Amino acid sequence: MQNILSVLWPSFLVAGIAEGIFFTLIDPQELYLFGEPVHFSSLTTYSIGFFCFWVICAASSMATCYLLHTAQEFKGADQKT
Numbered sequence: 001m002q003n004i005l006s007v008l009w010p011s012f013l014v015a016g017i018a019e020g021i022f023f024t025l026i027d028p029q030e031l032y033l034f035g036e037p038v039h040f041s042s043l044t045t046y047s048i049g050f051f052c053f054w055v056i057c058a059a060s061s062m063a064t065c066y067l068l069h070t071a072q073e074f075k076g077a078d079q080k081t
Contacts, residue, residue, distance in 0.1 A: 006061075022053070029042065031045065
């Protein structure tokens, strides 16, 4: 449970910052998806954007945790031999 919270909480914070920066620069009514204009309300666009940023940030944090864990196992295996 500690690892899950260690991934989700920082990624939540960074997703909030990323969404704030992104939607400060880009109007949600001017977005296009597959060449078609997005016809969602602004609130829906903000929500979808936030969850997309959160997933991307969580994937990055999970990759970091995985690589750190793998590096520690690798380092421990070298010391045993």
